[in-house]
Amino acid sequence: xxxxxxxxxxxxxxxxxxxxxxxxxxxxxxxxxxxxxxxxxxxxxxxxxxxxxxxxxxxxxxxxxxxxxxxxxxxxxxxxxxxxxxxxxxxxxxxxxxxxxxxxxxxxxxxxxxxxxxxxxxxxxxxxxxxxxxxxxxxxxxxxxxxxxxxxxxxxxxxxxxxxxxxxxxxxxxxxxxxxxxxxxxxxxxxxxxxxxxxxxxxxxxxxxxxxxxxxxxxxxxxxxxxxxxxxxxxxxxxxxxxxxxxxxxxxxxxxxxxxxxxxxxxxxxxxxxxxxxxxxxxxxxxxxxxxxxxxxxxxxxxxxxxxxxxxxxxxxxxxxxxxxxxxxxxxxxxxxxxxxxxxxxxxxxxxxxxxxxxxxxxxxxxxxxxxx
Amino acid sequence: xxxxxxxxxxxxxxxxxxxxxxxxxxxxxxxxxxxxxxxxxxxxxxxxxxxxxxxxxxxxxxxxxxxxxxxxxxxxxxxxxxxxxxxxxxxxxxxxxxxxxxxxxxxxxxxxxxxxxxxxxxxxxxxxxxxxxxxxxxxxxxxxxxxxxxxxxxxxxxxxxxxxxxxxxxxxxxxxxxxxxxxxxxxxxxxxxxxxxxxxxxxxxxxxxxxxxxxxxxxxxxxxxxxxxxxxxxxxxxxxxxxxxxxxxxxxxxxxxxxxxxxxxxxxxxxxxxxxxxxxxxxxxxxxxxxxxxxxxxxxxxxxxxxxxxxxxxxxxxxxxxxxxxxxxxxxxxxxxxxxxxxxxxxxxxxxxxxxxxxxxxxxxxxxxxxxxxxxxxxxxxxxxxxxxxxxxxxxxxxxxxxxxxxxxxxxxxxxxxxx
Numbered sequence: 170x171x172x173x174x175x176x177x178x179x180x181x182x183x184x185x186x187x188x189x190x191x192x193x194x195x196x197x198x199x200x201x202x203x204x205x206x207x208x209x210x211x212x213x214x215x216x217x218x219x220x221x222x223x224x225x226x227x228x229x230x231x232x233x234x235x236x237x238x239x240x241x242x243x244x245x246x247x248x249x250x251x252x253x254x255x256x257x258x259x260x261x262x263x264x265x266x267x268x269x270x271x272x273x274x275x276x277x278x279x280x281x282x283x284x285x286x287x288x289x290x291x292x293x294x295x296x297x298x299x300x301x302x303x304x305x306x307x308x309x310x311x312x313x314x315x316x317x318x319x320x321x322x323x324x325x326x327x328x329x330x331x332x333x334x335x336x337x338x339x340x341x342x343x344x345x346x347x348x349x350x351x352x353x354x355x356x357x358x359x360x361x362x363x364x365x366x367x368x369x370x371x372x373x374x375x376x377x378x379x380x381x382x383x384x385x386x387x388x389x390x391x392x393x394x395x396x397x398x399x400x401x402x403x404x405x406x407x408x409x410x411x412x413x414x415x416x417x418x419x420x421x422x423x424x425x426x427x428x429x430x431x432x433x434x435x436x437x438x439x440x441x442x443x444x445x446x447x448x449x450x451x452x453x454x455x456x457x458x459x460x461x462x463x464x465x466x467x468x469x470x471x472x473x474x475x476x477x478x479x480x481x482x483x484x485x486x487x488x489x490x491x492x493x494x495x496x497x498x499x500x501x502x503x504x505x506x507x508x509x510x511x512x513x514x515x516x517x518x519x520x521x522x523x524x525x526x527x528x529x530x531x532x533x534x535x536x537x538x539x540x541x542x
Numbered sequence: 543x544x545x546x547x548x549x550x551x552x553x554x555x556x557x558x559x560x561x562x563x564x565x566x567x568x569x570x571x572x573x574x575x576x577x578x579x580x581x582x583x584x585x586x587x588x589x590x591x592x593x594x595x596x597x598x599x600x601x602x603x604x605x606x607x608x609x610x611x612x613x614x615x616x617x618x619x620x621x622x623x624x625x626x627x628x629x630x631x632x633x634x635x636x637x638x639x640x641x642x643x644x645x646x647x648x649x650x651x652x653x654x655x656x657x658x659x660x661x662x663x664x665x666x667x668x669x670x671x672x673x674x675x676x677x678x679x680x681x682x683x684x685x686x687x688x689x690x691x692x693x694x695x696x697x698x699x700x701x702x703x704x705x706x707x708x709x710x711x712x713x714x715x716x717x718x719x720x721x722x723x724x725x726x727x728x729x730x731x732x733x734x735x736x737x738x739x740x741x742x743x744x745x746x747x748x749x750x751x752x753x754x755x756x757x758x759x760x761x762x763x764x765x766x767x768x769x770x771x772x773x774x775x776x777x778x779x780x781x782x783x784x785x786x787x788x789x790x791x792x793x794x795x796x797x798x799x800x801x802x803x804x805x806x807x808x809x810x811x812x813x814x815x816x817x818x819x820x821x822x823x824x825x826x827x828x829x830x831x832x833x834x835x836x837x838x839x840x841x842x843x844x845x846x847x848x849x850x851x852x853x854x855x856x857x858x859x860x861x862x863x864x865x866x867x868x869x870x871x872x873x874x875x876x877x878x879x880x881x882x883x884x885x886x887x888x889x890x891x892x893x894x895x896x897x898x899x900x901x902x903x904x905x906x907x908x909x910x911x912x913x914x915x916x917x918x919x920x921x922x923x924x925x926x927x928x929x930x931x932x933x934x935x936x937x938x939x940x941x942x943x944x945x946x947x948x949x950x951x952x953x954x955x956x957x958x959x960x961x962x
Contacts, residue, residue, distance in 0.1 A: 283914070504665070
């Protein structure tokens, strides 16, 4: 179980590899949101590190600049960014995966303009949008090309077609492996807990893709030796989880998170770029991958979400549906009535939760005898 | 003080227009419910009646039916403390007796047009989409990296430079799709010449608003109350692209000009000029008058006339691209720094205000940067934290007290010193 332990450790210490990378004179790019096409950063020689918040540190600076009416994760990320908690970052790429990320970008851009004394990395917004229309595809393609141009400027040299193709292949490999790892908790009995699966996903967002792939392959190789995981099989929807504490609380309370439809979980990896044979179409394939990846709560319709949640909960053999919603993360609350109807499972909405915490008393309905382990 | 004739006429017109609209829809006409920040001119050109979502929300709130409407949203399992401004009209369609709404209720729309701003606004429209006979046509809400701060100077003619081509290409493509969708589903025709007329009328109307804004900015004392200015500019705004809209905007201008020439104010000794940043406080419109008698403090600015003056003018040979330019960044003008911040500072200077009351709702709108920008430019700012349509979020006495204390401690001494 060495691979699982290493992935868990790397998920907890997300700057460890970034420090090694920086020490070797190589650039690290922090990024916000699953809609950042990390392939472009990898192709340019950056280590892309997805930025996480910290529920234990009061988001004082984030509250000041963003207000308190915003998802506390974004407020925490901005606070940590201003505190230098991520180590040296050569660049920051922010996606428009939700309103909080967009507002974070605007805040950083405005701080650059009005408070030049504050040390912040150069920032770029990659405006990946998600309506399922050709007009949006053309726009996302333009945004991916814009990101490539910006990254080339930072790098000081072109990102070649070969570099980009290699990066796409490397990240697709990680996604495929994460898909197989997710399968370990779909079996009955499950071989991976929710918190372990969350750690595996999180670790891959702080590692170069080749190293992430090696660790995931090692985890799959040791899967038969993993202990059986027990508990009421729950499919988790609602807010995303960049920190393991909610999963830990749920699983300590006797639930087992067997699947989840947020972008620190299965939504991060379930769609590949799967590049076409013609290399000239690679950027377009990237655009389509990021446009249609999801459906994440903040960017998808109620109907799309309900259909996806129902199918995913079935695939995960879940016995119950739990929607966990953080305070000021409004989209999932609108999704819940249709998700409950579409899954047909016993379902609970636990909303307006503080970052990193959950009111376990609200889960009684999921722990009744009717919901079998 | 006497209400402006233009405000009275606008309100009267709106009642009659709504009654006629109800009859038209009853007779089988399609109806569009359109978000305020989404293009309405295509409906105008095609002769499709439409109602603006936020205008209807303001009517629901002003008629004290807001909590009833939110209660129905809640009863269907949806949150009643999320996107209230956008969600109020939804509470009407979920009413088993929709005719009990204000003015006989909003007829059921056949199409809902809205942009996917924020995380939850589009969900409200998704629920509309589930209603029998209603289709939600979604528009993207795109963002850009670098923007020139002086948008109000660039927008009338150099909008491509201000907004960037990618966003315009996107919205033009979406609007072409909307036209085809409407042609297909209604059988009505989109005439390019008619559309050009509509766009010309809109620019003509907004030019009158620009002149009116400039009159108000320069006048001492302030010639009208903000509660008069809002209906005088906004009711015609929802009818833009019509001859009536132009006439109403001109009549408003002429009435203000007469008052300025006569030196007519709002009936008090004007001791402090205030700016109101944020949406209208629809559940307590008397708020804006409350400090006139007690402090001689007059609200001389709200965004409604100012954004009409600066936010809509778009000239150019390609009317559909010009329409896209009107809306591709509409909310950025009001809520996204640096555009919002620099514009509020420009307007505060233009109107010579002594202080700014800044309504900060729970939704994130770059409020810190707005307050900071105004303070850095030398304007005292009072932040009030409340939702503009949800009276539960603020105790009126507390709001009043905060404003009074701030006027006494900060604004009046400053205004007095400035006045010499």
